[in-house]
Amino acid sequence: MRSAVLILVLSWLFVPRAHAACTAEGVHVFPAPGSVVPTNTRFLLEGVGPLAERVAALPGRILRMQTAGHEVEVRIQRGWTSTLGRATVVLRLSEPLRAGQSYTLRLDDVLPGVKVLNGGGSTAPEWISGRGQDVARPRWLKRPAVREGISRRTRDGSERFVKLSMSLLEDSPAYVLVTLSNRQGDMASQHYITPLQNGVALLGHEACGGAFALEEGKSYRAKLEVFDAAGNTAPAVPPLLFEAPVAILENR
Numbered sequence: 001m002r003s004a005v006l007i008l009v010l011s012w013l014f015v016p017r018a019h020a021a022c023t024a025e026g027v028h029v030f031p032a033p034g035s036v037v038p039t040n041t042r043f044l045l046e047g048v049g050p051l052a053e054r055v056a057a058l059p060g061r062i063l064r065m066q067t068a069g070h071e072v073e074v075r076i077q078r079g080w081t082s083t084l085g086r087a088t089v090v091l092r093l094s095e096p097l098r099a100g101q102s103y104t105l106r107l108d109d110v111l112p113g114v115k116v117l118n119g120g121g122s123t124a125p126e127w128i129s130g131r132g133q134d135v136a137r138p139r140w141l142k143r144p145a146v147r148e149g150i151s152r153r154t155r156d157g158s159e160r161f162v163k164l165s166m167s168l169l170e171d172s173p174a175y176v177l178v179t180l181s182n183r184q185g186d187m188a189s190q191h192y193i194t195p196l197q198n199g200v201a202l203l204g205h206e207a208c209g210g211a212f213a214l215e216e217g218k219s220y221r222a223k224l225e226v227f228d229a230a231g232n233t234a235p236a237v238p239p240l241l242f243e244a245p246v247a248i249l250e251n252r
Helices: 051-057
Strands: 026-030 042-048 062-067 072-082 084-093 102-105 126-129 139-154 159-169 174-184 189-197 200-206 220-229 240-243
Touching: 026 051, 042 051, 042 072, 051 072, 051 084, 051 200, 062 126, 084 189, 139 240, 159 220, 174 200, 189 200
Parallel strands: none
Antiparallel strands: 026 042, 042 084, 062 072, 062 102, 072 084, 102 126, 139 159, 159 200, 174 189, 174 220, 220 240
8 A cells, every 4th residue: 555645734623723721631531421322331531641640550440330229330451552641541341331321430439539621621420321232343434544634833842643534334432543653663653542533533643742643754554443432343444554744834
């Protein structure tokens, strides 16, 4: 497969402005709090900044999902780490949730006072359980492809992203586990989860940090594993080859 030729664009739609405030210390939980999830959902917990090390140390601990009259143990298992100050662990339910209930994840059992950054800063994220379990594998409507590159330098630092496009037949939230290596062979592979949103997954980093460290002009190989909220995986796809975009200087 030949390396894709990346289009260099300045896009405010998909990439945060570099001079915006950096992400606060906290965690992200996927699927996002407040969403309706299958009763056999596999949650992902990501630590950001100083909390990355604490999250990476959680495997083996137990959490609880609670609703009126029902409690489910949640086992924390090893996940993936990024070179840019983030770590992700997997939260597996010991039994299915009851359908049609509002469940709270007691994160304070292991991370007292932690803020869920994608849950409005809540310390007790909640979800609504759906009608049942999700046991079907996602099906491809459009296999992954490199779409474009976005890169710029500002007074706050460098931003560099590669946009991947894909389409699935899948009702629940979907995620991409990316194993990224450079074709020069002079860097260790990076492993990281990135959400699939509106058919787009982003690889890269903003000025404040991010998932993947991309060096401008270098050639990369991205192995993708795509799965839904219950952990069902889509059929395997060939790795993608691409070149990281070269920065455009912004005078701001």
